[in-house]
Amino acid sequence: MARLVQFDRLGGPEVLTLHEVEVSAPGAGEVRIRVDAIGLNRAEIMFREGSYFDQPVFPSSLGYEAAGVVDAVGEGVDGFAEGDPVAVVPAFLQSEYGTYGDHVIVPASAVVPRAADVAPDRAAAVWMAYITAYGPLAESGRVRPGDHVLITAASSSVGLAAIQIARHVGAIPIATTRGAAKKQRLLDAGAAHVIVTDDEDLPDRIKEITDGVGVRLAFDPVAGPGVETIAQGIAPGGFLVVYGALDQRTTPLPNAQSYPALTSSTYTLFEITTDPERLRRAVAFVNAGLTSGSFTPVVDRTFDLADIAEAHRYMAVNGHVGKIVVTVTHDDTTA
Template sequence: MARTVRFHELGGPEVLRLEEVPVGPPGPGELLIRVDAIGVNRAEALFRGGDYIEAPRRFPATLGAEASGVVEAVGPGVTGFEPGRAVSVVPGFSMNDYGVYAERAIVPAAAVLHRPDGLDAVRGAAVWMPYLTAYGALVEVGGMRAGDTVVLTAASSSVGLAAIRVARRVGAVPIAATRTRAKAERLRAAGAAEVVVTGEEGVRERVLALTGGRGAEFVFDAVAGPGVLELAGAVAPGGTLLMYGALSGEPTPYPGFELGMPALNMRTFTAQEITTDPGRLRRAEAFVTSGLSDGSFEPAVDRVFGLDEIADAHRYMEAGTQVGKIVVAVRH
């Protein structure tokens, strides 16, 4: 038996229950992991509330796609892992099939990476989703390179902070966008070349001024909704608006026609474009591990909760005041 977070109906953080659930042996292609820490992501709150890109297929439902821990057992056909190996689980599966909000969890081996030496459990649960998302969208898919400018919305999120560091590492110029001045200095300290306070100034006007009227080669947006009209106006000719989230919860218009049909690329992105493609995941793992090794990358942990505080962790995430990653440390 293992303490496992489940929910029996859609709703807010109050629907989360910590229950004793049996855990069997891993099947073909699977690993049994002793979970030491869990990375909390917005996708899990959306899944819990029925607002994610997929809905729970059955109840009780499980949660969680990012964690760190130690391999306890190896399923048939799995190679490259052995009991006792420190690992991280990355979001490479549906939460309808697997969940890591638990003391012990079965996960697909294809979604497990060796945890680099020197990376403890909490940081091992905070590093992969942010950096895989930022690298995957901007470098692997977008082709960001030295000299490019990238505008980052929700810049104080774990993905936003990772994107600042990824941009810096390839020689690009990160411009962070944040709603108030409360987080501006912390974003500059994290490496943002400039900070746009969207509650006080327009993104388009500020970005065009900062780039000599050219605009940004990339806008990396977690918000979507009607604000894409403003963001698209800040994109350079031939540039790309990448949307990896929909925090606004509002319909997202296509801005091309309203803006006079500029040379605008616009696409959505999820981390699973990287985590479910072995070649892309291999390149991403090498890029992130290299950055961790030379100090260019660092997991940004905002606050750590206990497993019995999972509902509080979700409430804290939904309040939106964090700078970096929320992690749940699992007690054994």
């Protein structure tokens, strides 16, 4: 038997329940993984609440990231064998697959090798964060050495990954946080500057930091009306990339009439993870950074799988800096 987190209605963390289910065999093109750690993401809260672009089909599982070892492979799967250490990247719909369990089945296209010396809790904290930041900051070519990059809501796992990637490509990361409590932690994480938006005027501080030039790229997960304020700090010819919707109000992306030299766009990591060639490049880039020490995933706190509802409550409070990880223990006499 396997333990699997499911929910049968929309709602708060209390709808998440841990069930015992029969271990299924992977189908064609699928891999079954014996999970050791799970990385939590804001998308899973939104999915549980019904505010995500993908809607659950009940009873629904959930989850995008995990690390463990291959337990079985389905027909037509090449490159993986039982016992291989692996990690799962977000390359599927949560309405079809999920990673919250001790044995889960996912598409082989969403599985990447994991170095045996990388602990599962670290491996589970990598792929959503680093691939999300990789696209606009590294692959697009929009960010060059010496450019200033604005990273809003920077204490998230994606924000911290963006800080590290910006520094890795020679750019200058400017982080934002609402309150002063996280300022020093962001500086310690590598931000060149931190703007506390509850206390400081964002466009004014950007102009001060950049000597009036503005940032080359703003990387924002919040959206909503605040993008207008962000746009005021972007240099002519610069870019605004919105990759989330934490503020569910209408997002007035700056138009050419108001900001004629600004390019604004939305972005999701699925643009990369569902394209085999782009994913191959992203995995190579991230693994190189991990190997060199340029990239170090930050784990804020770990929870046990049995405490998954409490882990979701902790994430909803927004007090964390970095990734929240759920660890999975196995009873090998029954697993």
